[in-house]
Amino acid sequence: MPAGAAALTGVLALAAALAMGHLVAAFVGIGASPYLAVGNSAIDLTPAPVKDWAIETFGSYDKVALLGGMAVVMVLAAVVAGLVSRRSALPGTLVIAVFGVVGGVAVYTRPALGQLALLAPLAGLLAGLAVFRWLHALALRGVSAIGEHEIAPPGADTRVQPADTANRRRFLVGASGVALGAGVAGLGGQLLGQAKNAEGSRQAIGTLRVADPAPPVPDGADFRRLGTPAFLTPNKDFYRVDTALVVPQVRAEDWSLRVHGMVDRELRLDYADLRSRPLVERTITLCCVSNEVGGPYISTANFIGVELADVLAEAGVRPGAEQLFSTSVDGWTCGTPVEAALDRDRGALLAIGMNSEPLPLEHGFPVRMVVPGLYGYVSATKWLTDIEITTWDARRAYWLDRGWAREAPVKTQSRIDAPEAFEKVPSGRVTVAGIAWAQTTGIAKVEVSIDDGPWRPTELSTAVNEDTWRMWRIDVDLRPGQHKVVCRATDRSGYTQTDRRQPTVPDGATGRHTVLFEVT
Template sequence: MDPSAQSAPKPPRLAAPVAALIGVLAVAIALAAGHLVAGFVGPSASPFLAVGNTAIDLTPLQLKDFAVRTFGTYDKLVLLGGMGLVLLGAAVVAGLLSRRSPLPGSIMAGALGLLGVAAVLARPDSGQLSVLAPIASLVAGIAVFRWLHSRALVRRGDASPEGRRTFLVALGATAVGAGVAGVLGQVLGNRIDVEGSRSAIGEIKPTTPAAPIPAGADFANQGTPSFITPNADFYRVDTALSVPRLRAEDWKLRIHGMVDREMTLSYDDLRSRDLVERTITMTCVSNEVGGPYVSTSNFTGVLLRDVLMEAGVKSGADQLFGTSSDGWTAGSPVDVVMEAERGALLALGMNGEPLPVEHGFPVRMVVPGLYGYISATKWLVDLELTTFDAKQSYWIDRGWGRLGPIKTMSRIDSPKGLSRVRSSGKTTVSGVAWAQPTGIAKVEVRTDGGPWQDATLAADVGNSTWRMWKVELDLAAGGHTVECRATDKSGFVQPQARVAPIPDGATGWHSAFFTVEK
């Protein structure tokens, strides 16, 4: 063996903390560069968001159901946080694998960059230039990783204060650059003044107002929600990681497919028509028995049936296929939408004001009596008359039920489960029931498996809204289990059998166990 080869010095090796920090900063600059370019070509092109949206699309139904049950409306925040932790871990691993050579980290950075490219290309709302964002992310990540790696090696060979200072300046410049690029990308992505557009619209005044909500429509002072849900409290369940930003003055709705006349409507076109106000309770199919995903609003808009009659629905069309500006789709049964008494809307307003941005501004669909996943497209930009055999919408393609009628349901709101109630006399139990569009005729309550007794119903506002109830129970001190069940106006009784929300809505009696203290 050649003695000179035996004594050849090993390549310099970076300290583990330094190598890991280089990996983290390279990933940070990659994400920031992609976010910055996305600010110019479209927010959905941001690789981080595109990968997140693709993850949502590819997640198995059972896992999605678990996420909604466990995290509720914070499910997207948990997803983004989880993705951030995974990227952080990948960045640290890339750095540690590259203590002698930048090649392993460069390969990992390239793989992550290509994943971003694939995710952006797969998005239905991505334009032709969207791919520039993940490409910028890929190039920036690899370039900065290799640059910092070379600076670290130089610093290792130069232990002087000046050498350390030069390397620290490089690290600091990278961190500051990532922060500035990320913030600038966010500013550019928000440059569409949606809030200004919404404010300029002013109050949404219906031509035909809804009937006033009668006194005694809720038992809010005894534990139920208020009858009308404030916009800020209205439930929100959707797949959007970033809320689409559409100005009313730019918005267009195309109506096409199996119609006699294709139509393209602007926001002004809709607002110039007769606006109808309807009090409607909306329910999410993901709602568990006793769950919170049900809310009521005064929606104002144009009757969808009237618009479709103008377009002329051709014989054989059985699906109204709605598309959001971010590519999400929902298919509603045409025969339901066209029912005159149903009152399906192209909604422009909620509770007297323009739709909140997170609830579909400028325009969304609202079809009473159908779960939102097949009827309530937000940020609506396209309606196609087609058939269920020809096209499958987002959730139907993932195995959910095709028709989605809302099931008869009731819920106990007060007392809360596992609570302790101080009572010197009778105990008030209250809640809500819904059976859109049939309406609620009766709610019954029983205690500890005993006989059913009728609850007192609040004023009846309409068949497409929820109905509050309460009952006074003479309960002894100690623990009690109370159950409720509703009967709709057709005579159908809420079934006892527990069925999970997916694929077409939960069933079962809601119960609450609480302790009475005398």
């Protein structure tokens, strides 16, 4: 079989397998799509330093990069499977079988998928094998004549016979049909999956009635016209860092939460139960532990929900309990210190709303946890479905086994937003502005140093509460040329952020943000 036909056979068999698996997954759970299940397993198995590199390099597109990289690897493997099968279908059959087993194992080991989900990788495997062997047979019959003519001895009749032309046409028609069928199946799976998503359920919720609204954000809470973010981050701009390749789809009417473990009474709550309770609104800044010094993974919103401490009091937390071991519907787990969850001054929530509307799907709809003052990986479980009250020794959360710290309070930090790095600004008075945060403590002051000069105090924005960021600004006169600005924050406890650089692992980055820019 010529190399081109062999490679095409392998690639089309791969396309058929993935498309059929994706189509069946639309009925048994989109997470059962072999492509997505393998991707999720790859995320779980990737070493923490590689994950950090991916987040730093690709930002919110890290999952797109992973899926794209997987696609390239799989296509190359399919090409190789075809090329080693130019004389016999057996090598390619074995490669496809290995792919099918890998997909099946990935689906079977996903914690949020049942046994029925194995139908998706099984359907993909059967489709891939069937297409590969069918096209392989067509290719051998239809294009082997070309190879024979190329190696025919001198004087032999190398004219293409009508039967050869018909066989080649059958192969091309078959290949085109497979490509079209794979496209239709893949698109059908995607459309069916979207038709079953939770957005309709979210839209039907309507207005959330809040019994205890957050105080209005005062004038002067930000310096957005000078380059800082708006005080409240719009939902579409709120940072997102999680391990989910596909946003979990859970309708509010299907959702429930189990609270169990070291409690006096086990609770089972549904969405209607939460919504019927007095809802409170809290203005809270969330920060990701993957945020490098000066990084973008910090945002602020008005979260609406039920006081977590009330739910825990209803369950009755027993003495000796140390952590809330919470689980997402996709199987991700988180360990939150019990004392933080019970601290009413901290105001932890089972949140169902964000900025006056139900939680967006990508931010945890129907329900997520929000615990101010802790990095998200130990406090902010999205798509929440289970809370077990237990000890640190009894259960280990997702990131603990990957080198991150058990307890992770958000560190006092500051960031320069204007001027941007390497920006050219007009000479004269230059406005330097940014943000600072020290959750549960509050920001007392922010200072800047220009070109390694003395520290200068900045003007702070109007404070909102101790759980939110605070903006700062200063005007300085600068001559044309290259300049450097460094910022540092001091919280209300008197602690000034350190200049010692520490990476994000194991409990958050430290250091002082520095920006180089040019005055023209």
